[in-house]
């Protein structure tokens with residue numbers, strides 16, 4: 579094989595933590611954040627091209643164990659030396675070598691893998707989706723997610739979005755309070771809004787099997803359309819039992835991080851819909867593999883978010899538009915939560931959809947003024 583063109587070789591990898599302010603505090607089951615920490619990974623090639631990827635977890639290490647701080651150390655210390663002086667178009671080979679040296683750490687790997695794709699696509703002057711096989715669609719519908727807020731706050735927000743036509747479906751976060759109180763809260767919201775909106779709930783793996791079997795049917799009766807991940811990710815048997823017991827679809831999220839998880843979910847028939855996030859699965863290629871497994875099993879995929887800024891959202895959007903099996907819409911609203919985005923030109927949200935941008939690579943450009951303004955000094959916050 580002839581040597582790689584020198585233009586494609588990685589000259590330098592740069593990692594920068596930024597704390598991007600949110601429009602309003604976002605409440606998860608266990609944490610509330612008013613700024614989202616993001617690790618930006620820049621891959622610079624000898625050809626003078628820079629690719630960017632975003633390492634981000636939803637508000638901290640509670641979801642999957644990684645944090646922006648752990649990602650930065652893992653990439654700087656263990657991954658960057660494996661990339662230097664190697665071509666950005668050997669992505670499968672590079673990711674195999676990275677995985678030989680660094681187990682797990684899928685969020686960190688995603689940031690690197692997306693930056694490699696962006697650099698390669700920019701070098702070729704093609705959109706990133708071309709490297710994934712081209713487009714199956716040029717936009718995805720966007721569900722809006724509401725934090726675990728009181729009834730009146732959530733109802734107001736839903737009604738405002740329905741009136742201005744921005745969103746038609748909504749995801750409600752649960753798991754922050756006692757399960758019985760939580761069901762009452764959601765039922766009260768559904769009573770006021772389910773006739774005009776599609777409502778889904780995300781338990782973020784906070785309940786056990788018995789609580790789920792006892793209380794989830796009440797949510798179905800109240801008009802909730804879909805239940806996301808009621809039980810811990812590894813409990814696929816419990817998830818399958820809940821799926822069989824409920825008249826509405828169950829969506830897997832925490833249970834789905836690898837292609838092997840996808841096979842286990844298929845065998846157990848544990849979920850009717852899969853939430854696929856480029857962030858949690860280790861990159862665009864593994865996300866595409868997982869969507870293909872779902873498609874082969876007749877299971878639709880939904881493009882999930884880890885609350886990425888415009889950079890990571892653009893990566894997820896390219897995947898959602900390139901992978902034919904992403905037929906269950908998206909929750910790619912991340913950029914709408916930020917008071918200031920990481921992009922020069924924001925991604926286009928219109929008619930309840932997020933639209934694929936034009937241009938090479940991710941099709942977006944990083945706002946380096948915003949990066950400088952929110953750059954974290956040192957590794958830890960404050």
Ligand code: MG
Nearest residue numbers: 780782806831
């Ligand atoms: Mg989820």
